[in-house]
Amino acid sequence: MDIATFFQQLTNALSLGSLYALIAIGYTMVYGILRLINFAHGDVFMLGAYFAFYAITAFAMPWGVAFIVAIGLTGVFGMGLERLAYRPLRDSPKISVMISAIGASFLIENVGIVLFGGRPKSFPSIALFDTVVRFGSISMLSVSLFIPVITVVILGILLWIVNKTKTGLAMRAVSTDLDAARLMAIDVNRTISLTFGIGSILAGIGGIMWTMKYPQLNPLMGIMPGLKCFIAAVIGGIGNIQGAVLGGFLLGFIEIMIVAFLPELTGYRDAFAFVLLIVVLLAKPDGLLGKNQTVKV
């Protein structure tokens, strides 16, 4: 492999990895606060992309407005989902909530098929994101330059919210002990609802950025990115926001390098993601950046 090809592959890895990182943050955010793996995250991601698509095509909004509306709607949808599917199960065992999340995931997918149709839709091209940028022999789509920036900015905002604001304090309190937080006069429902709102906004941004890079929408498009980013979040240490970013980049890097260096194994590319998950769980169950937590009984 010559040096130009290698750098091109590195660029490919970074641009795929940053996309995974962006979506993985949303997963980890909800898990970190609620200890709930929101299996419907990938489907909320899909909705974000569809909202933006319809805002542009059916309501003829300029793309900037359309994206903000779509991200807002996705956030509202996430809060609604929490209200309907998770809040009634707040005092049930964790496993019930998880099953409810899986149910919500299937429901959103199938309602999506009914509403949007099974045929894929093509996202209108937006010049700012859909331009080819070349550096010497290396080329990439301009959206791949935006994605890492967006990821880093979001990472910064989230760390600020969680660590520096009152709401963040409430989130951390809820995450540590839900009942004690309630006794300390923290509005637990509001805090959790807000967490879901932020998580879903992240899914919405991820969905839109994904379709900027791969401009094809279908109601099942969230499944594979959802699983991959879940893996990324677990590898990085689920609940840890920096870990999700690290996991996302790592997964993107490994996926591209497998295809680049071991082309005969390309067919097993998705399988490698799962193998990686198993290996990390066996070797370091809390993920790369996860803290080893002792659970008091």
Next chain:
Amino acid sequence: MKKATLVITVLVALLALAGCAKTDTPAQPTVVKFGVFEPLTGANAAGGAEELDGIKLAQELYPTVTVDGKEYTIELVVADNKSDKVEAANAGQRLVDSDKVNLVLGSWGSGLAMAAGPVFKEAQVPAIGLSCTNPLVTLGNEFYFRVCFIDPFQGTVMANYAFKEVKAKKAVIIREVSNDYSVGLAKFFADSFKSLTGDPNAIIAELNYNTNDQDFSAQLTQVKSLKPDVIFAPGNYTESALIIKQARELGITAPFLGGDTWEIAEFINVGKQAVEGAVMSAFFDNDAPVTPLSKVFVDAYQKKYGKLPSGTAVLGFDGYLLAIDAIKRANSLDPIKIRDAIAVTKGFAGAAGYITLDANGDPIKSAVIKEVKNGKFVYKTTINP
């Protein structure tokens, strides 16, 4: 708790009543059921929808069939195989077991047809494949037939095009490794291209991807470093459109060739500018009518759907008509007799050409070559076998 018990009791009672009602008056069957076995969701949804459009148009024009002097209304029972091989076997089972269809039409996607083939064979219900081109769909299955050409021919057609028109010496193949159709067609292309060029190393690389993949940058970066004259990438329309788009973004300029699965509107919608100049083999073109029925079909299709038909839709139309023809010739609704009638089809004039089935249940038909030009599939030439 009590409420639930009550509801269940009422439901059970209703079911029992419904059961009685059924046994009391055995309704005289005046319908004949055609199972439509297509992917309507998932990766192949647009392909299934195109075939279904053709079938529905045929049903509208020819809603009945007369057997033994009695007129039967044709009812379509649509089963979604969800572009998934496991679901396909289940959907096929449902069609023959609970819907008790007289015959089956479909499916788009050879892999899906092959997944359900044993089910139809076991149940002894004849199936007519519409645009599934892999030879293994019908091979060794005396209940599966088809109305389209098969991949050994299609692969040769495209290899010839690559060798003679593109004047290519070195080719790269990018195939959808989890798709029987893609792997099969890639092999037939490779065999033919190697013998045309006389160079056993004429295929410099065979790269793989999976159904539903969206990022092909790693494979394409390799393609770029190999500098092929031509790239053959048979596969599903959306993945293929994304492949070509990403290839152009990486600065790959070699022409892309593909198979019949590309001729779906979404290929152009998703690929936009990037797929300009992509060349594919196809079943039929509106500008090159082959039988008197071709024009009837094109006109009726335009009237019903307000757009020009694709080469896939026309096969849905033909499959339906062949089924009616076979029922008439069998003069029976018995699936086994219908099967025997389909098997001896000779010179049947469909909208997309004449169909004479060979011992495997495959017709010999010509292929057309199309190119994407200004956002449309444009007819280039017809290749006769």
